[in-house]
Amino acid sequence: MATEYRDDGDGEGNGTAAAAAAATPTAAVARSPRASSSTVGHSLDLPSLLPLSHQHPLLTAAEYDVDAFLLSRIHIPLDELRAELREYLGVLREELVQLINDDYEEFISLGTGLRGEGERLKGLQQPLSGLRGQVEIVRDVLKDHQSAVQAQLDERSALREEKALLELLQRLFETLARAEALETVGDDTERPKVVQRLAGEYTQLVYLRNKARAEGCKVAETASPRIDALRTRLSHDLASILTGALGAHDEPRIKQCLRTYDLIEGWREAEDVVRSLVHEFCTRTITSSALVVPPSPTAPETPAAGKALDRPHRLTGASLLDGLYNRVLAQVETYTPLIAIAHSVSPEFDFFAKVLWPEIGTAIVDNLGNVIFSAGRPDELYKHYTTTHRFLTIFEGHAPTADAVIAMRESRTYITFERRWQLPVYFQLRWKEIVSALASASTVSSPRASGATGWALPQSEAAWNAFKQCWAPEIYLPELSHRFWRLSLQILSRYGGWLSATLATYKVGDDEAAAQAQEDAVLRFAAAAVADIDQLTARIGDLALLAELGLSVPFPTSLSTQPYTERIVAVLQRRCAEPLKFVKTVASQFRATAARPGAAVTASHFIPTILKPLNLFFEPRPTLREKYQAEWSVLVVDHVLSNYASILASVRKTEDLLRRHRGARRPGFSLFGNAGVPGTPDAEEGRFKTQMLADVNALADDARKLGVSVDDMGSWLELKEVVVASD
Structure with missing residues (x-):
């Protein structure tokens, strides 16, 4: 318990x-x-x-x-x-x-x-030990039987593999016997079909031999010489068939032959067959003597049966090199069906980039290199280069795809071919020609009048000629466009620097006669510079080659007419303002002369001479008058009117002081007072005001003739205010 x-x-x-x-x-x-x-209670809120x-x-x-x-x-x-x-x-x-x-x-x-359970467990231990022994005996018997069964299965598997290998060898030798039997079957007309069957048997033989080799069978090696001999015979037959089909322009046979090549994976063998034909043609046609001796007349082409004569695109030049390239293009035309068929049969064929171009390009470099790659003679090099690349453009038109053209241009033959032209050397020779002519023209410092060439300065003409040469069709090469572009910018920069340096040499001294001559020289040079810069910019914009480049903006000439325009306007402003000094003499002239009743009021004698320098400047220069007369006249007239108003205001102050000084003794003369009784100072002042109005109106009319709208000018309003002002 x-x-x-x-x-x-x-x-x-x-x-x-x-x-x-x-x-x-x-x-x-x-x-x-x-x-x-x-x-x-809930009324108290105490902690709980x-x-x-x-x-x-x-x-x-x-x-x-x-x-x-x-x-x-x-x-x-x-x-x-x-x-x-x-x-x-x-x-x-x-x-x-x-x-x-x-x-x-x-x-x-x-x-x-749990009392007494230990004895019972000990009683169970002995039967369990006997049972374990019996189980182990049964397990060993089962393992022996399993090993025997596995040995039988392995033996059967080995027999099965040996049987399969024997069957494989039997098929191999049976196929080999059939293939060897086909070597002598059929005549020339049936031979292509027999060769196609033979190619199928050969493909099966290669498969069976490779499978037997993978099994480690030495017997298969005994058939290798016979299989190799069969391949040699097959290659020989295919080469004969392909050569004959190409010669007969038989497109179905060409297609059948290429399919057979594709079946036996003989793409390179087919290319070798065509390469031998192209090489033979190039060796016979592309020779150095072809550019020296005119070719012998050839028989005209005849159309094939059922086909009209199709003239392919050819070079239009009449030189020997054009004729040679046309013969090459004619031969290439014969391979056009082969190229198209090969592209449709298998992409592994590449007759265009791996056969035609390497043979033709190598023949040109090896046989014509000393003739067409003449870098020391730029004119000849240009002709050969442009002709050759027109030929290449037509040749590339026979390519089946754009990838074939890319493969051609990335080939070692094409890269070597392009390097042989030595285009940097060609550019250096052209650069020397262009710059030498420009440098010799820059030494001439005196401008000349416009002649038949249309240029005011010889340096401008030289700069244009140099620039035009950079983009001349007989000099410019697209591959050197970046170099000619840089040279063009250098030419314009050098020309602009010469203009600026020459303009800086014209300085006006203190001597009036020398200053007048120096100003005349400045006007002539600056006007010539402005006209030539405008003409040069216009001609550059009209160049055909620059237009073909498709530039989104005009060519950056970096030439500005502003410095020369400012010098011209400054000289004209000074010359037009010089007659204004006579304005101060008008008052003294009225004091010294009496009034003539009924006499018409005309402009003063110096008024027509104020804007005369403008007319004299633009009269011999119609180009500048058409483009710049209105613009420059506004600047000159505005300057003249401002000075005129300033001088009249100064005269008014002087007359006011004089009138106050004389007022105590006698009636004084007032320039800007109201008109009074005839003969009095007021009347004389009215006469002077009328004269001033006539003068400024005449000056405004002269300005309007030059295209200047004086009514909207602030200096004109200021001048009128000074004239009509009164005390």
Whole structure:
């Protein structure tokens, strides 16, 4: 029978468990004055404490925090807290005793029920050992039977493989016998079909031999010489058939032959056959003597049966090189069906980039290199280069695809072919020719009048000729466009620098006669520079080769007419403003002369001479007059009117001072007073004002004749205000 477990704990005696069992959480809460006070009513908001139990959050946490527990009961005295903890300790001990008492009886019963089981287990050990021995005997017997069965299976598998190998060898030799029998079958008309069958048998032979070799069969090697001999005979027959088909232009036979080559993977062999034909033609045709001795007359081409004569595109030149290239193009035309058929049969064929071009390009470099690649003779090199590349353009038109053209241009033969032209050397020779002519023309410093050439300065003509040579059809090469572009910019920069340096040499001195001559020289040079710059810019824009480049913006000439325009306008402004000094003499002339009643008022003698320098400047220069007369006249007239107004204002102040000085002794003369009685100073002042109005109106009419709208100019309004102003 199970014995009940008792806990004799410390400090509280044996009755602690019973007392703790009687003390419920409700009672503990009831004994706590703070806890009970929180339940009196809902009107007081006092702190409430959770009783200590198994559901308390601080006691059931994963990690027990002593500080948090003590802070939650900070308002309870230590004595009450100790009593509360001891009560909860008693509850825990009581529950522990109850758990032990519940499980102890079952534990004791388990120990009693297992008595005598050891003897029974020992009794079972001997039968189990015998059973294990019997199982091991059966397992060994089964392994022996399994090994015997596996040996039989392996032997059968080996026999099966040997049988398959024997069948493979039998098929190999049977196929070889059939193929050898086909070598002597058929006449010339049936031979292509027989060769196609032979190619199929050869393909089967290669497959069977490779399979036998993979099996390690030495017998298959005995058939290799016979198979190789069969391949040699097959290649010879295919070469004969392809050569004959090409000569007869028999496209069905060509296609059948190429399919046979593709069947036996003989792409390179087919290319070698065509290469030998092309090489023979190039050796016979592309020779150095072909450019010296005129070719003998050839029989005219006749159309094939059922086909009209189709003239392909040819070079139109009459030189020996053009004729040679035309013969090459005619021969290439005969291979056009071959190229098209080969492209449709298999992409592995590449007669264009791997056969035709290498043979033709190599023959040109080797046999004609000393003649056409003459870098020291630029004119001949240009003719040979342009003719050859026109030939290449037509030749590339026979390519089946764009990829074939790319493959041709990326080939070593093409790269070597292009390097032989030595285009940098050609450009250096052309550069020397162009720059030498420009440098010799720059030494001439005196401008000349426009002649038959239409240029005012010889340097402008030289710059145009140099620029035009860079883009001349008989000099320019597209492959050197970047070099000619840079040279063109250098020519224009050098020309512009010469114009600026020459303009800076014209300086006006203090000597009036020398200054006049220097200004005339400045006008002549600046006008010539402006006209030539405009003409040069227009001609550059009209160049056909530059238009073919498709530039989105005009060629950057970097030439500006502004510095020369400013010098021209400055000289014309000074010359047109010079007659204004006579304005101050008008008042003294009116004092010295008496009025003539009824006389018409005309402009002063100096008025027509004010804008005369403008007319004299534009009269011999119709080009500048058409483009710049209105613009430059506005600047000159505005300057003249401003100076005119300034001078009249100064005269007015002088006359006002003179009138005040004479006012005490006699009636003074006032320039801007109202008109008075005839013979009085007021009347003389009115006469002067009338004269000034006539002068400025005449000046405005002269300006309008030059295309200037003076009515909208601020200087004109200022001048009229000064004239009509009165005290």
